Amino acid sequence: MRINKNWLFVFLIVAMTTRVHAQSIDWMGQTALAPTAVQGAVEWKNQFTFYGDNNEFFEPFRVRETLLGQQFNSFLDASVKQNVDLWAGAFVDHQSAQAVTTNIQPIFSFVYHEGGSQFIFGTLLPVYRHGLIEPMESTALEITRPIEYGMEFIQKDSFINLDSFLDWQQILTDVNREIFDYGGSSRLPICGDFTLLGQLHGYHVGGEQYDGIVRNNLAGGVGLGLDGNFLCSSTLEVFGLGSKDTNRPNYPGPAYGCGLYTKLLICPDHQWQFFGISWFGQDFESEEGDGNYNSLGTDGITYEPSRTYEELGVRRFVEIENGVTFDFELRSNWIDASWGNSFRFMAFVPFDVTVDNKNSKTN
Amino acid sequence: MTCKVFLALFIVFIPFLFFPSSIFAGDVVLENTLTLYGDVEGFNGPYRQSLTLLGQEFESFFEISKGNHTLFEAGFFADGQEQQNIQFNVNPVLSFKYYTDTTKLILGTLENENRHGYLEPLEDPLLEFTRPIEYGFQWKERADGFQSDWFLDWQDINIVNQPEIFDYGGVTRADVDEHFDLEIQFHAHHEGGRIFFVHVINNYVPAVGFRLHGSLPVLGESSLAVFGVLSCDFEGQYITGPDWGNGFYARAGVTPWGLFELYGIMWNAQNFFSQEGDPNYSSQGLDPNYYQANRMYEELGFKKEITGDKDFLFDAEIKSEWADAAWALSGKMVATVPFNLNIPIQEKKKDGVENAN
Numbered sequence: 201m202r203i204n205k206n207w208l209f210v211f212l213i214v215a216m217t218t219r220v221h222a223q224s225i226d227w228m229g230q231t232a233l234a235p236t237a238v239q240g241a242v243e244w245k246n247q248f249t250f251y252g253d254n255n256e257f258f259e260p261f262r263v264r265e266t267l268l269g270q271q272f273n274s275f276l277d278a279s280v281k282q283n284v285d286l287w288a289g290a291f292v293d294h295q296s297a298q299a300v301t302t303n304i305q306p307i308f309s310f311v312y313h314e315g316g317s318q319f320i321f322g323t324l325l326p327v328y329r330h331g332l333i334e335p336m337e338s339t340a341l342e343i344t345r346p347i348e349y350g351m352e353f354i355q356k357d358s359f360i361n362l363d364s365f366l367d368w369q370q371i372l373t374d375v376n377r378e379i380f381d382y383g384g385s386s387r388l389p390i391c392g393d394f395t396l397l398g399q400l401h402g403y404h405v406g407g408e409q410y411d412g413i414v415r416n417n418l419a420g421g422v423g424l425g426l427d428g429n430f431l432c433s434s435t436l437e438v439f440g441l442g443s444k445d446t447n448r449p450n451y452p453g454p455a456y457g458c459g460l461y462t463k464l465l466i467c468p469d470h471q472w473q474f475f476g477i478s479w480f481g482q483d484f485e486s487e488e489g490d491g492n493y494n495s496l497g498t499d500g501i502t503y504e505p506s507r508t509y510e511e512l513g514v515r516r517f518v519e520i521e522n523g524v525t526f527d528f529e530l531r532s533n534w535i536d537a538s539w540g541n542s543f544r545f546m547a548f549v550p551f552d553v554t555v556d557n558k559n560s561k562t563n
Numbered sequence: 564m565t566c567k568v569f570l571a572l573f574i575v576f577i578p579f580l581f582f583p584s585s586i587f588a589g590d591v592v593l594e595n596t597l598t599l600y601g602d603v604e605g606f607n608g609p610y611r612q613s614l615t616l617l618g619q620e621f622e623s624f625f626e627i628s629k630g631n632h633t634l635f636e637a638g639f640f641a642d643g644q645e646q647q648n649i650q651f652n653v654n655p656v657l658s659f660k661y662y663t664d665t666t667k668l669i670l671g672t673l674e675n676e677n678r679h680g681y682l683e684p685l686e687d688p689l690l691e692f693t694r695p696i697e698y699g700f701q702w703k704e705r706a707d708g709f710q711s712d713w714f715l716d717w718q719d720i721n722i723v724n725q726p727e728i729f730d731y732g733g734v735t736r737a738d739v740d741e742h743f744d745l746e747i748q749f750h751a752h753h754e755g756g757r758i759f760f761v762h763v764i765n766n767y768v769p770a771v772g773f774r775l776h777g778s779l780p781v782l783g784e785s786s787l788a789v790f791g792v793l794s795c796d797f798e799g800q801y802i803t804g805p806d807w808g809n810g811f812y813a814r815a816g817v818t819p820w821g822l823f824e825l826y827g828i829m830w831n832a833q834n835f836f837s838q839e840g841d842p843n844y845s846s847q848g849l850d851p852n853y854y855q856a857n858r859m860y861e862e863l864g865f866k867k868e869i870t871g872d873k874d875f876l877f878d879a880e881i882k883s884e885w886a887d888a889a890w891a892l893s894g895k896m897v898a899t900v901p902f903n904l905n906i907p908i909q910e911k912k913k914d915g916v917e918n919a920n
Contacts, residue, residue, distance in 0.1 A: 243911060248635050250659045250670035252700070266727065268699065268717050270657035270671045272637065294655050296671070296698035296717040302655055520661065521630035522910075547659045547670055549635045551627060552911040 231331040231363035231385065233318050233356050236311060237279040241554055245289075246274045248549040251343050255542035259535040260502040262491035267343050269295040273325070275307040276555065285311040287323065291347050305347060316357035324348040330363040331385030335441060335461055335479065335493035336401040336419055336486055339544075350380070361387040372407035379405050381488060387425070397423035397437060403487035415447035417487035423461070435465040445485045452503040453495055457483030459507075461493075473515040481507035492535050510534040523550045590628040593904040594638075597621050598897065600692055605891030606884065609848035611841075613891075616692050618644040624656040625906070635659050636672065640696045654696050669701040679712045680734040682812055684792055684830065684837055684844040685750040685768050694718075699729065708738035721756030726763075728754050730839060742777040748790075752838035766796045766838040772812070783818035794835050804846050804854060808834035816866075828862035843886045861885040875900045 237243040249271040257264045275289020287309035294302045309322035325347055329337040348367040355362040364384030372378035383401035390396050399421050406414035423439030439461040446455055459481035466474045483495050483505050491498055492509050513531035520526055525548045533540040598620040607613035624638025636658040643651040658671040667674075675697045678686045701714040713733030721727035732750040739745055748770040755763035772790030779785045790812040797806060810832030818824050834856050836845050843860050847853070864882030881894040 248637065248657065248659065250657075252670070265721070270655070270659075270698075272657060292655070294657060294698075295720055297720045298654075298694065298696075298698075298718045300720060520633050522633075524629050524633045526661075545670075549629060549633070549659055551629075551635075553908055554911045 231354065231356075231361065232327050233313070233316070233354055234311065234320065234325060234327075236285045236313050236318075237277040238554075239279050239282060242276055242278045244274070244553040244555050245277050246272070246551040246553075248272050248547075248551070249346070250547040250549075251545070253340065253343055253542075253544040255533075255540065257492070257533065257535065257540040257542070259492070259538055259540070260497035260499060261494060261507075261535060262338075263498055267295070267340070269293065269343075271346055273307060273347070283312055283314050285309075285313070287311065291323075293346070307347065316355055318352075318354040318356075320352045320354075322349065322351075324350060324352045324365060324367065326352075326365070327363075330365050330383070331361075331387075332383065332399060332401055333385075333437075333439065333461060333463070334477070334490040335459060335481075335484065336383070336399050337488050338490040340490075341488065343546075350382075359388070372409055374410055377405050377410075377412050378407040379403075383420070393427040395425035395427070397425050397439065399423070399439065399441070401486060401488065413447065413449065415445075417443070417445045417448075417485065419443040419484075419486035419489065421461075431466050431468050433467040433470065435463075437461075437463045437465075441484065443484050443486055445487075450500065451496070452501070453483045453485065453505065457481065457485055457495060459484040459493065471516065471518070473517070475511075475513050475515065477509070477511040479507070479509040481509070492533065504536070508534075508536055524548070591906045591908045592626045593623065593906050594626050594636075594901070595621070595623045595903065596899060596901045598899045600895070600897045602689065602692055602895040603893055604689065605893040606843065606886060606889070608886060608889050608891070609850065609853045610843050610845060610886060611849065614689075616644070616689075618642065618692070620695055622656065627908075632663060633659070633661050640672075642695060656696070665704060665706040667701075667703040667705075669703070671698060671700075673697040673699055673701045673714055673716060674703065675714075675716075679714060679732075680736075681748060681750060682770060682788075682790060682792070683828070683841040684810060684812060684832075684835070685732075685748055685770060686837075686839050687841040689841075690839065699731075702733075709736070711735040726754045727756035728752075732768075736774075742775055744774040744776070745772075746774060746788075746790075747771050750837065750839065762798065764796075764798050766794070766836070768792065768794045768837045768840065770812070779817070781819060783821045784824075785817045786815070788812075788814045792832075792835070794837055796836050796838070804834040804836065804856065808832065808836055808846060810835045810844065810858075822867075824866040824868075826862075826864050826866060828860070828864075830858070830860040832858040832860075843884065855887065859885075859887055 251267060251269060251271065253267040255262070255264055271291070271293045273289065273291040275287045278286045280286055287307055289307040291305045291307055292302060294300070307323040309320055312319045329339070329341055348365070350366040350368045352363070352365040362384065366380060366382040368380045370376050370379040381401065381403045386398040388396040401419050403417040419441060421439050421441035423437055425435060425437045428434045428436070441459045441461060443457040444455055445451060459479060462478045464476045479493055481493055481495060484507065485494050485496055493507065495504055495507055497503065511531055511533050513529060515527070515529040517525065517527045527546045530543045531541065533542060600616065600618060600620070602616040604611065604614040620640070620642045622638070622640045624636045626634060626636050628634045636656055638656040639653055640656050641651040641653045643649045656672045658669055661668045678688065678690055697716040699715040699717045701712070704711040711733065715729060715731040717729045719725055719728040730750065730752045734746065734748045736744050736746040750768045752766040770790045770792040772788060774786060774788045776786040792810040792812055794808040795806055810830060813829045814826060816824050816826035830844055832844060832846065834846050835858065836847055842849070844858070846855055846858050862882050862884050864880055866880045869877040876899040878897045884891050884893060
């Protein structure tokens with residue numbers, strides 16, 4: 201990829217973001233309850249997502265790639281009981297190219313919801329990677345794995361914000377090992393502006409029915425968040441993380457690793473978000489984490505026990521009209537001693553229709 | 564794309580047709596366009612092979628307005644070549660458009676009618692049939708005395724043994740006065756990608772020129788376009804000649820008594836190569852060993868357009884071509900029939916209240 205394409209991207213995005221009127225919306229990257237249908241009603245929910253993600257990394261830790269495409273999920277949300285919804289529909293992902301396979305997947309979910317609690321069984325539509333930070337789950341998964349299959353429990357109230365999940369990726373056959381990942385994030389206000397933060401992510405490859413490799417990767421940690429009024433609104437989050445990797449073939453590092461993650465967010469006018477990330481890692485390895493935080497390179501051979509990574513970025517997330525939002529992020533990345541850059545833009549277009557008004561009741 | 568995908572797309576969109584009529588009261592349009600085309604390329608020489616295309620294209624998508632500045636489109640595009648055992652190539656249409664009175668920004672499926680306005684040396688007119696649909700992003704501007712169309716079209720993603728391929732560029736035209744326009748064009752083609760190591764190549768073709776247009780007695784609507792064109796090809800498929808080339812392009816057209824357009828094109832080039840341009844304008848032949856540093860190309864043609872108040876468009880063209888010392892006859896015929904259906908749908912607002920339109 202050459203710089204001229206990047207500038208074309210940036211020019212388009214700046215043109216788009218300067219022409220829309222920014223509004224204050226929930227854009228802080230926290231997980232959220234899935235919206236459910238009005239009691240007794242059937243709603244046809246559609247969301248179109250247009251995405252572009254590009255990174256210019258030359259280090260061996262994360263693949264340099266460009267993602268450009270469109271996604272579309274469309275499903276019926278039927279409120280069958282007071283607290284029970286059923287989802288049925290399809291998800292379509294089309295990468296921008298002349299001859300590519302359009303990926304189509306089903307959406308089937310059972311949703312139980314009561315107050316701030318929600319249990320989803322079947323297809324999951326994760327928001328912000330279940331609240332997991334970059335070393336635990338790469339941000340690229342928001343584009344490459346926007347839907348998951350398994351179960352999820354979300355609790356969002358004044359006591360705790362919790363998103364826990366099990367995502368089944370591959371079933372066990374005579375040629376494939378079973379693969380699933382699990383974990384979650386939590387935010388627990390403790391006193392004043394302080395929040396106790398928790399993160400856990402596990403990745404399992406195994407299956408007993410057929411012989412084969414069984415390996416596990418587990419990463420997790422606790423942190424402290426501080427909300428302040430510096431430059432209007434700001435948040436500081438510090439996490440101490442640990443990782444354990446077992447039975448990975450030819451793994452050159454030790455089983456245990458650790459890292460210190462610090463992120464500062466500044467929102468000067470609730471329209472723009474400026475952020476900085478600092479990372480110190482020692483033999484840290486998270487299977488689905490951003491490779492820039494890991495000690496093992498993408499080739500499976502390169503290994504750097506002590507890692508540093510810094511990121512500076514700016515993000516603008518605006519609601520254009522009627523729920524149509526546009527999200528743009530530009531980042532400067534320092535991977536150990538080398539520099540890279542990356543950016544992302546996403547446009548979300550919801551379109552919901554109430555299918556059966558006659559039977560709908562108000563909650 | 565296989566018919567299975569077409570079927571899946573059909574199933575996704577079929578609920579529109581069976582929902583109770585009580586929910587239809589909004590701003591949704593089902594846009595359909597049927598295009599029948601035939602194209603005969605007469606040259607079977609060193610620069611391009613003779614070719615006959617005969618087929619039909621069908622595009623159908625829902626255009627859904629989200630307000631005063633945004634809309635999105637969802638549907639499909641099918642293209643099939645005429646034969647007994649016809650097979651359709653089906654691609655999705657998925658677009659997000661942000662627009663004002665003068666600006667349009669597009670993500671997803673692009674608007675690429677008339678090849679974004681490119682001259683033939685920059686983009687081969689045949690691409691209108693062989694690449695009728697493009698994906699990427701686009702910025703279009705249309706104001707008094709100014710129009711612009713810039714885009715990035717992603718053609719192939721980077722997978723094993725396949726480089727990523729995209730082309731990008733655009734056309735900007737500014738009216739100096741009622742009859743005189745200045746215009747710049749730029750087209751680039753890139754192949755590369757780092758996930759799987761593949762050779763990186765780039766081809767850049769800029770052009771600058773002017774257009775004179777107006778109505779003349781007897782000759783009717785008349786035009787003259789003159790452009791200077793450059794090409795540079797770095798480690799690309801242009802392997803015989805030097806990296807840099809140039810060309811002079813002139814096109815003149817008259818419409819005697821308003822019956823048809825009679826036009827002529829003159830091209831004079833040195834070491835010119837455009838990856839996606841009409842090969843008749845290039846210095847390198849289909850076989851890279853065939854190379855003519857100095858190139859001449861002329862074209863004389865008749866063009867007739869019949870339009871019926873947005874009901875249909877019929878476009879027929881026949882041209883006589885001289886490439887260096889060789890001669891050939893080519894032509895094309897295109898019939899386009901749009902038909903739109905208003906399907907107003909009530910969108911549910913966030914608070915559960917329907918949009919009142």
